[in-house]
Amino acid sequence: MRTSDSKSLFSNYETNEVYYDEMFHPEGEPRAHCHKLVKALNQISAEDIRSMQERAERSFLYEGITFAVYGEGRSQERIIPIDLLPRIVSAADWNILDQGLRQRLKALNLFLRDIYNAKQILSDGVIPYDLVLGCPQYRLEMRGVESTHGAYVSICGTDIIRTNDGFMVLEDNLRVPSGVSYMLANRQAVKSSIRNLFRRHKVRTIEHYGQVLRQTLAEMAPDDNSDPCIVLLTPGVYNSAFYEHLFLAREMGVELVQGEDLVVHNGFVYMRTTHGLRKVDVIYRRVDDDFIDPLAFRADSVLGVPGLFYAYVLGNVAIANAPGTGVADDKSIYTFVPDMVRYYLSEEPMLNNVKTYLCRDPEQLEYTLDNLDKLVVKLVGGSGGYGMLVGPHSTAKERNEYADEMRKNPANYIAQPTLDLSCSPCLAAAGAVPRHVDLRTFVLSARQTRIVPGAFCRVALKEGSLVVNSSQGGGGKDLWVLPN
Amino acid sequence: MGAAQLNDMLARSAHGLFWMSRYLERAEYTSRLLTVQFDALEDRAVREIDRNWRRIYLSLARSPVGGDLTDNSDDEDFMLMDSFTLADDLTFEPSNPDSIMSCMYYARENARQVRNVIGRQLWTRLNTAYLDLKNSGITVIWGNHTKNFYHETEDTARTMSGILESTAYRDHGWHFFQLGRYVERTQIIAALLDAQIQVFPTNRQDQGPDWNSLLLACNAQLAYRRRHSMLPTDPKKVLEFLICNASLSYSIRYSLDRTLEHLHEVSADRDELQFTEINQQVENVLQSVAQVSQSGFSTEPEMREFLANVLAQSRATSDAIAIAYFDYGLEN
Numbered sequence: 001m002r003t004s005d006s007k008s009l010f011s012n013y014e015t016n017e018v019y020y021d022e023m024f025h026p027e028g029e030p031r032a033h034c035h036k037l038v039k040a041l042n043q044i045s046a047e048d049i050r051s052m053q054e055r056a057e058r059s060f061l062y063e064g065i066t067f068a069v070y071g072e073g074r075s076q077e078r079i080i081p082i083d084l085l086p087r088i089v090s091a092a093d094w095n096i097l098d099q100g101l102r103q104r105l106k107a108l109n110l111f112l113r114d115i116y117n118a119k120q121i122l123s124d125g126v127i128p129y130d131l132v133l134g135c136p137q138y139r140l141e142m143r144g145v146e147s148t149h150g151a152y153v154s155i156c157g158t159d160i161i162r163t164n165d166g167f168m169v170l171e172d173n174l175r176v177p178s179g180v181s182y183m184l185a186n187r188q189a190v191k192s193s194i195r196n197l198f199r200r201h202k203v204r205t206i207e208h209y210g211q212v213l214r215q216t217l218a219e220m221a222p223d224d225n226s227d228p229c230i231v232l233l234t235p236g237v238y239n240s241a242f243y244e245h246l247f248l249a250r251e252m253g254v255e256l257v258q259g260e261d262l263v264v265h266n267g268f269v270y271m272r273t274t275h276g277l278r279k280v281d282v283i284y285r286r287v288d289d290d291f292i293d294p295l296a297f298r299a300d301s302v303l304g305v306p307g308l309f310y311a312y313v314l315g316n317v318a319i320a321n322a323p324g325t326g327v328a329d330d331k332s333i334y335t336f337v338p339d340m341v342r343y344y345l346s347e348e349p350m351l352n353n354v355k356t357y358l359c360r361d362p363e364q365l366e367y368t369l370d371n372l373d374k375l376v377v378k379l380v381g382g383s384g385g386y387g388m389l390v391g392p393h394s395t396a397k398e399r400n401e402y403a404d405e406m407r408k409n410p411a412n413y414i415a416q417p418t419l420d421l422s423c424s425p426c427l428a429a430a431g432a433v434p435r436h437v438d439l440r441t442f443v444l445s446a447r448q449t450r451i452v453p454g455a456f457c458r459v460a461l462k463e464g465s466l467v468v469n470s471s472q473g474g475g476g477k478d479l480w481v482l483p484n
Numbered sequence: 485m486g487a488a489q490l491n492d493m494l495a496r497s498a499h500g501l502f503w504m505s506r507y508l509e510r511a512e513y514t515s516r517l518l519t520v521q522f523d524a525l526e527d528r529a530v531r532e533i534d535r536n537w538r539r540i541y542l543s544l545a546r547s548p549v550g551g552d553l554t555d556n557s558d559d560e561d562f563m564l565m566d567s568f569t570l571a572d573d574l575t576f577e578p579s580n581p582d583s584i585m586s587c588m589y590y591a592r593e594n595a596r597q598v599r600n601v602i603g604r605q606l607w608t609r610l611n612t613a614y615l616d617l618k619n620s621g622i623t624v625i626w627g628n629h630t631k632n633f634y635h636e637t638e639d640t641a642r643t644m645s646g647i648l649e650s651t652a653y654r655d656h657g658w659h660f661f662q663l664g665r666y667v668e669r670t671q672i673i674a675a676l677l678d679a680q681i682q683v684f685p686t687n688r689q690d691q692g693p694d695w696n697s698l699l700l701a702c703n704a705q706l707a708y709r710r711r712h713s714m715l716p717t718d719p720k721k722v723l724e725f726l727i728c729n730a731s732l733s734y735s736i737r738y739s740l741d742r743t744l745e746h747l748h749e750v751s752a753d754r755d756e757l758q759f760t761e762i763n764q765q766v767e768n769v770l771q772s773v774a775q776v777s778q779s780g781f782s783t784e785p786e787m788r789e790f791l792a793n794v795l796a797q798s799r800a801t802s803d804a805i806a807i808a809y810f811d812y813g814l815e816n
Contacts (some may be wrong), residue, residue, distance in 0.1 A: 064596070239598055249600040255494040256600045261650045274656040274750060274809050275492035395719065 002054035008042040020422040033090040053084045056189040083426045089483040100351035110344040112152035116142045126326045137326030156443040162422040174329040178455040183243035190478040191332040203480040206454035210251025219446035220318040221281040228281035230254045233471045235303045264307030269317045284352035360411035368415040372399045415438040436460045453481040491655040498660040499810040504594035505664030511587035512641035520700045522631040542679035544582045549573045572622035606647045613640045659746040670739040674794040686719040702734040728777040762804045
């Protein structure tokens with residue numbers, strides 16, 4: 001289908017029935033909430049937009065909005081390519097997401113509280129005992145630990161996709177979700193490039209995210225301290241998300257600390273300042289559980305703080321997210337999140353999961369192995385697109401090798417159908433072309449649950465590719481949420 | 485909670501700012517030395533240029549590439565070839581810790597760690613300057629515009645200090661940035677003056693240009709002319725000017741005054757011995773500068789001994805700052 005006969009940005013843009021297009025109906029007409037933008041974009045030449053895009057990417061490099069790719073050496077600093085054409089979400093669609101995400105995080109936090117305390121959901125047989133207690137991310141050390149306001153997960157990054165059947169949750173990132181800095185950087189880039197369009201659409205603001213995050217973290221402080229000392233704990237400059245850590249520390253106006261900057265003394269955590277030691281009340285940690293405290297978890301960790309977990313258990317410092325939250329974003333447990341919603345909230349889930357096959361079950365394993373060429377197979381504890389097999393894009397040899405690995409430890413794998421990820425227009429040499437997108441939302445929870453109306457929209461820049469991860473060559477887009 | 489405590493900051497960030505500042509100061513200095521040198525290359529005698537290279541390398545306590553300079557060579561082609569190699573060593577050589585590239589690299593590495601406290605303008609400027617430098621090379625800059633290149637690099641380094649000067653919140657971060665700058669400057673000037681005396685003994689006749697270029701290397705030519713209108717340039721007066729003048733931003737006296745001023749700011753409310761000792765150490769050096777101001781120098785060995793003491797004391801101050809403010813233990 002063609003959207004227009006004139007020679008404009010969208011004159012060769014193609015849509016179809018298979019993939020939901022975020023901007024156009026299958027027949028080629030712009031969707032109601034995108035009319036104004038399509039019309040305005042058609043008045044700008046593709047060349048002008050391209051030069052704006054080059055400028056934006058150069059500014060990313062100069063400002064150091066980069067991430068490191070593992071295995072490429074220390075000097076590799078890459079930008080996440082930005083596509084200047086925004087993805088627009090209508091107010092009605094955003095309301096569905098907003099409500100669904102709140103509901104989901106509430107259930108997940110109740111689940112975490114339950115499994116580290118009464119384990120009622122396991123006794124009631126809703127989720128198998130061994131699936132939870134045998135999960136490597138289940139932390140025995142967390143048993144009996146209550147988190148302030150019940151918020152084990154204070155910062156949640158949930159990945160959402162859209163198909164012709166509507167929105168679906170692809171996964172929840174409940175440990176140290178990243179990407180929010182790119183949401184804000186992409187907004188800045190788009191705002192300064194197509195200022196007038198932005199203004200005319202009355203796009204809802206996201207710039208206050210840093211303050212909302214700070215407020216959320218402050219609510220986690222022990223003893224209701226009204227002016228707590230908050231720090232952001234980073235593994236350091238060589239971490240792939242170091243830019244984001246810097247960015248968030250700056251946005252919140254808090255110190256960016258490394259393990260060596262903190263000491264635990266008499267059960268309290270202190271940081272070294274230029275005026276001696278200062279007590280720390282809340283730690284927003286961007287270091288994985290394994291590495292936060294060599295006395296409690298991995299003894300060989302040099303990134304953490306000896307005694308930190310002890311101070312946490314005593315209630316003298318808050319850690320966000322709490323240790324042990326990874327059990328709830330394990331890809332096997334993921335399949336049970338809709339059940340958690342029903343069990344804890346007595347509500348029907350507003351956001352559906354993607355159909356998932358648990359390979360720990362022999363029948364589901366057999367189905368997966370028989371249909372490897374049609375499925376996407378993932379490691380249950382994996383993230384970032386690593387260790388994943390995209391069946392339709394794999395060779396027979398790759399599938400055979402992968403199947404051998406699966407048979408050795410089936411419980412380590414889940415499979416999902418290849419998803420018809422929605423498309424959104426992206427800029428290419430010939431004008432706008434459809435590319436697959438998803439979005440990562442950020443939900444904050446402490447005394448209250450807060451969602452800034454925006455998301456990091458990830459885009460698979462290669463034609464036909466379904467992999468949107470930045471570590472696998474994906475890019476980013478600004479996401480515009482329109483007002484009610 | 486005292487005023488100083490309200491203005492404190494993470495010790496490691498202050499450490500990063502301190503060293504970022506030191507590297508920027510050194511990058512600016514090396515760029516300026518090379519601007520002066522490339523100015524000399526346009527019209528000065530080969531022997532003079534050769535001695536200027538010697539001064540640069542002595543001041544950096546580094547051996548020139550190839551081990552030694554081609555002393556007493558009057559061959560201009562040979563001298564230019566040397567200049568190409570030496571300029572490359574001082575500008576782009578990654579193994580030379582004083583090369584402009586190394587200084588910018590380390591300034592950027594420190595800045596990367598403290599980007600959350602230095603603001604976007606400074607980081608972007610520093611990152612852009614580094615990336616531009618990385619994409620350049622001696623063959624790219626060599627030619628008619630070499631001097632301009634060094635001039636611009638010096639300006640860029642200075643602009644970064646200027647950005648901070650006009651935008652920084654005056655907390656401990658600011659004071660440690662300033663401390664880094666003035667500790668580095670004290671050492672740079674002391675080492676440069678010592679190198680000058682070695683290469684251009686003060687009792688030699690007709691060496692006005694050599695001392696004039698020293699003033700240029702210290703950004704002091706204009707101020708010196710306003711203060712001392714007589715010509716030719718008097719070596720002893722130049723030395724005294726660069727050591728004792730309290731208003732000249734590139735004098736030892738001025739650098740020590742500012743060092744003490746910022747030390748007082750960060751040690752307010754702290755009466756433990758180690759903090760007062762650091763301040764006392766700087767005051768002692770200032771007293772020795774006051775003595776020079778009153779009675780001058782009688783011999784060159786005396787001058788060199790004084791400069792060596794300034795250098796040693798400044799290094800000790802830098803180490804003591806690190807122990808007291810950045811790397812202290814639990815008992816502090």
